[in-house]
Amino acid sequence: MQAEVINTGSELLLGLVQNKHLAYLAGELAPLGITISRQVCVPDGPPVREALRDALGRAEIVITTGGLGPTSDDITRDAAAGLLGLPMEMDKSILEAIRERFARRGLPMADNVGRQAEVPRGAQVLPNHHGTAPGLYFAASTLGSHRARHLFLLPGPPRELHPMVADHLLPVLRLALPGSAAQERRIYRLTGIGESQVEARIGQSIEARGDLEVGYCARPSEVDFRLIGPRTALDAVEPAIQAELGEWIYSRGDTLEKSVIDLLRNQHLTVAVAESCTGGNLAGRLTDVPGASEVFLAGYVTYANLAKEQTLGVPADLLAVHGAVSEPVAVAMAEGARRAAGSTFALSTTGIAGPGGGSETKPVGTVFVGLAAEGHPTTVRRCWFPVDRPTFKYMTTSAALDLLRRQILGFPLELGGGAALPRLG
Amino acid sequence: MQAEVINTGSELLLGLVQNKHLAYLAGELAPLGITISRQVCVPDGPPVREALRDALGRAEIVITTGGLGPTSDDITRDAAAGLLGLPMEMDKSILEAIRERFARRGLPMADNVGRQAEVPRGAQVLPNHHGTAPGLYFAASTLGSHRARHLFLLPGPPRELHPMVADHLLPVLRLALPGSAAQERRIYRLTGIGESQVEARIGQSIEARGDLEVGYCARPSEVDFRLIGPRTALDAVEPAIQAELGEWIYSRGDTLEKSVIDLLRNQHLTVAVAESCTGGNLAGRLTDVPGASEVFLAGYVTYANLAKEQTLGVPADLLAVHGAVSEPVAVAMAEGARRAAGSTFALSTTGIAGPGGGSETKPVGTVFVGLAAEGHPTTVRRCWFPVDRPTFKYMTTSAALDLLRRQILGFPLELGGGAALPRLG
Numbered sequence: 001m002q003a004e005v006i007n008t009g010s011e012l013l014l015g016l017v018q019n020k021h022l023a024y025l026a027g028e029l030a031p032l033g034i035t036i037s038r039q040v041c042v043p044d045g046p047p048v049r050e051a052l053r054d055a056l057g058r059a060e061i062v063i064t065t066g067g068l069g070p071t072s073d074d075i076t077r078d079a080a081a082g083l084l085g086l087p088m089e090m091d092k093s094i095l096e097a098i099r100e101r102f103a104r105r106g107l108p109m110a111d112n113v114g115r116q117a118e119v120p121r122g123a124q125v126l127p128n129h130h131g132t133a134p135g136l137y138f139a140a141s142t143l144g145s146h147r148a149r150h151l152f153l154l155p156g157p158p159r160e161l162h163p164m165v166a167d168h169l170l171p172v173l174r175l176a177l178p179g180s181a182a183q184e185r186r187i188y189r190l191t192g193i194g195e196s197q198v199e200a201r202i203g204q205s206i207e208a209r210g211d212l213e214v215g216y217c218a219r220p221s222e223v224d225f226r227l228i229g230p231r232t233a234l235d236a237v238e239p240a241i242q243a244e245l246g247e248w249i250y251s252r253g254d255t256l257e258k259s260v261i262d263l264l265r266n267q268h269l270t271v272a273v274a275e276s277c278t279g280g281n282l283a284g285r286l287t288d289v290p291g292a293s294e295v296f297l298a299g300y301v302t303y304a305n306l307a308k309e310q311t312l313g314v315p316a317d318l319l320a321v322h323g324a325v326s327e328p329v330a331v332a333m334a335e336g337a338r339r340a341a342g343s344t345f346a347l348s349t350t351g352i353a354g355p356g357g358g359s360e361t362k363p364v365g366t367v368f369v370g371l372a373a374e375g376h377p378t379t380v381r382r383c384w385f386p387v388d389r390p391t392f393k394y395m396t397t398s399a400a401l402d403l404l405r406r407q408i409l410g411f412p413l414e415l416g417g418g419a420a421l422p423r424l425g
Numbered sequence: 426m427q428a429e430v431i432n433t434g435s436e437l438l439l440g441l442v443q444n445k446h447l448a449y450l451a452g453e454l455a456p457l458g459i460t461i462s463r464q465v466c467v468p469d470g471p472p473v474r475e476a477l478r479d480a481l482g483r484a485e486i487v488i489t490t491g492g493l494g495p496t497s498d499d500i501t502r503d504a505a506a507g508l509l510g511l512p513m514e515m516d517k518s519i520l521e522a523i524r525e526r527f528a529r530r531g532l533p534m535a536d537n538v539g540r541q542a543e544v545p546r547g548a549q550v551l552p553n554h555h556g557t558a559p560g561l562y563f564a565a566s567t568l569g570s571h572r573a574r575h576l577f578l579l580p581g582p583p584r585e586l587h588p589m590v591a592d593h594l595l596p597v598l599r600l601a602l603p604g605s606a607a608q609e610r611r612i613y614r615l616t617g618i619g620e621s622q623v624e625a626r627i628g629q630s631i632e633a634r635g636d637l638e639v640g641y642c643a644r645p646s647e648v649d650f651r652l653i654g655p656r657t658a659l660d661a662v663e664p665a666i667q668a669e670l671g672e673w674i675y676s677r678g679d680t681l682e683k684s685v686i687d688l689l690r691n692q693h694l695t696v697a698v699a700e701s702c703t704g705g706n707l708a709g710r711l712t713d714v715p716g717a718s719e720v721f722l723a724g725y726v727t728y729a730n731l732a733k734e735q736t737l738g739v740p741a742d743l744l745a746v747h748g749a750v751s752e753p754v755a756v757a758m759a760e761g762a763r764r765a766a767g768s769t770f771a772l773s774t775t776g777i778a779g780p781g782g783g784s785e786t787k788p789v790g791t792v793f794v795g796l797a798a799e800g801h802p803t804t805v806r807r808c809w810f811p812v813d814r815p816t817f818k819y820m821t822t823s824a825a826l827d828l829l830r831r832q833i834l835g836f837p838l839e840l841g842g843g844a845a846l847p848r849l850g
Contacts, residue, residue: 026439300725
């Protein structure tokens with residue numbers, strides 16, 4: 001089943017606000033087997049009516065966002081009523097709710113606010129607990145000869161839109177499309193392996209079954225492997241997926257850092273980090289996870305050599321002989337951080353983020369990632385990420401997190417098997 | 426003048442990738458006086474042709490992104506050629522460039538890659554230095570009776586798209602729209618002040634001149650104040666802007682962290698940071714700036730109390746009496762970091778990012794930001810950012826960077842004057 005999305009709002013077309021509605025709605029609708037066949041963004045005003053007419057003639061489901069407010073350029077409600085030939089009626093309960101909302105905040109209510117209480121006859125009101133403008137749902141009975149069977153007019157601000165989708169749009173569609181309840185989406189998130197290898201190892205054979213939709217999304221250091229279909233089919237391929245891809249799968253939706261923090265928390269283990277080239281981003285990713293404070297003890301951003309010596313006890317002669325970007329220094333940093341923090345594990349990063357600082361033997365993008373672990377020899381991975389600076393930092397922190405994940409789970413620390421180090425794509 | 430944007434790509438409609446093209450293109454086109462009147466996202470395949478036909482009939486400028494690759498679903502080039510009645514011709518220089526690109530990487534070249542070297546007759550090739558698929562430009566002479574006077578087919582990946590817009594699309598349009606060359610865009614980036622205050626202090630009076638377009642964009646901790654118009658008018662209002670907003674303006678386009686790093690580099694000053702609640706993100710923002718290594722000496726992510734004591738020398742009784750989230754601990758952390766790193770300045774952060782950990786007197790979102798400076802008393806700002814965890818970290822690091830910026834430039838460290846601490850919006 002196909003849906004079209006109409007976003008209204010001059011702020012979107014002016015580029016003042018990123019339009020995140022499409023990605024959000026696509027993710028929510030996919031498990032119901034609904035794909036978005038077209039999305040259009042038009043300014044508040046007359047083009048809304050034209051876009052609405054076109055969409056109602058093409059798709060089974062039409063969803064608009066924005067244009068439900070009280071000002072003169074908010075015309076989505078009127079445009080829909082006009083197209084569908086439905087007269088407007090004042091809904092006293094909405095008007096009362098809006099009055100209360102203003103009274104509670106001690107604010108005066110402008111006359112035009114009352115417009116939001118007007119409802120096209122036959123439309124179902126979707127309450128808005130996070131703003132004044134309610135949403136509207138038009139069932140097939142109000143849509144006449146248009147191709148569309150479901151029309152939703154929803155508010156634009158995400159904090160109003162998202163609860164309305166969860167509380168009203170999805171339940172309505174689940175009821176209306178009973179078959180869709182049987183469709184599920186499963187996403188495997190992988191690191192340390194390329195998209196083409198995922199396809200070769202397992203994707204092609206799953207595709208050949210014919211009952212599952214297979215998709216890939218590659219980002220720096222990461223691949224999302226996505227299946228949509230009936231739960232029985234998803235369960236049937238699960239063992240083969242684990243057998244072929246198990247060691248590279250870090251989660252079914254969580255970020256890599258969340259997966260690592262969860263592993264540490266579940267096993268009551270702790271970690272510290274010593275960073276040079278990643279400059280705090282590794283600590284930053286770990287501490288972005290709520291609850292990180294239980295397992296993350298300390299981070300040392302030892303950018304200057306003196307800081308490496310004083311804070312982590314990296315020997316000055318090691319730095320002099322091998323250079324700061326070297327395997328021995330990565331080892332000494334990781335071990336020094338573990339000692340200083342008294343943690344189970346410590347990760348280290350030292351590399352050349354660029355744009356300057358490269359050499360013949362260590363070109364820009366070269367990085368050493370170290371892991372010191374209680375009771376184990378310290379491991380170092382040498383990687384080469386010849387990419388822009390932010391991507392370099394991201395890929396390096398991903399390599400470090402993956403090293404720790406593999407250590408905790410007992411997977412090989414060498415990626416081996418021809419699997420590239422995490423690379424772009 | 427109006428432009429329509431057509432984004433192709435199933436990954437956008439599937440919600441796997443956020444569509445950032447609209448906001449990016451809107452920002453680039455605005456200074457030329459071009460607004461985007463409609464944006465549509467269609468799947469790779471036949472709908473591209475229909476969307477292209479509609480847009481060519483409506484707008485003066487049409488820009489497509491995506492669908493220029495070698496695979497069977499990349500049909501934008503063919504769709505345009507078909508609609509315009511232009512035969513395809515093989516461009517040998519493109520083919521040679523693609524061959525070289527593959528050879529340089531030692532990769533075999535699949536047969537279908539050659540498709541990217543096919544060019545509709547009369548179209549101008551826009552070289553792609555960051556990917557294999559070149560862009561195409563169709564001038565009015567190839568557009569027949571369509572309303573459009575300019576058609577650009579551009580690649581989808583941002584790292585290919587952005588250079589092509591800067592190097593080819595903008596120069597072509599500047600030449601074609603001579604009036605637009607006289608328009609300039611000036612952006613002032615501010616922190617520590619709200620959008621409505623910017624408007625009240627200076628925005629309204631500039632608007633009243635009538636020759637400058639005024640815009641605001643508020644993000645957490647930041648406001649962009651944007652003027653578009655002739656350079657003479659922009660220069661005329663500059664002194665008033667500096668008088669009214671000077672201390673809050675941190676740059677004319679650079680990030681706050683870049684501005685701070687530049688100030689430090691220019692004056693040969695150094696900085697260290699001691700972070701608790703921001704968990705490495707402050708060091709991360711500073712070291713995201715190329716050249717940060719000249720001035721950033723060390724970061725200490727002292728999440729655990731023991732790390733605060735051992736690494737920074739925060740007295741245990743201070744932690745016991747006042748708690749880790751307190752003004753005295755923020756002072757001790759900043760001074761301890763400055764001592765440990767031997768830097769001119771040190772910043773500290775300690776707060777409650779949430780979701781847990783709040784109390785009656787220190788609710789979630791409370792944070793203390795400290796600045797130790799050689800030869801000055803240590804300063805602490807208490808802030809309250811009751812927002813989600815990533816935004817909390819961002820606003821806290823912004824408050825810290827702003828404190829350092831104000832110290833270096835000699836602006837008041839208390840924001841005063843009714844200016845709110847950096848808040849959402």
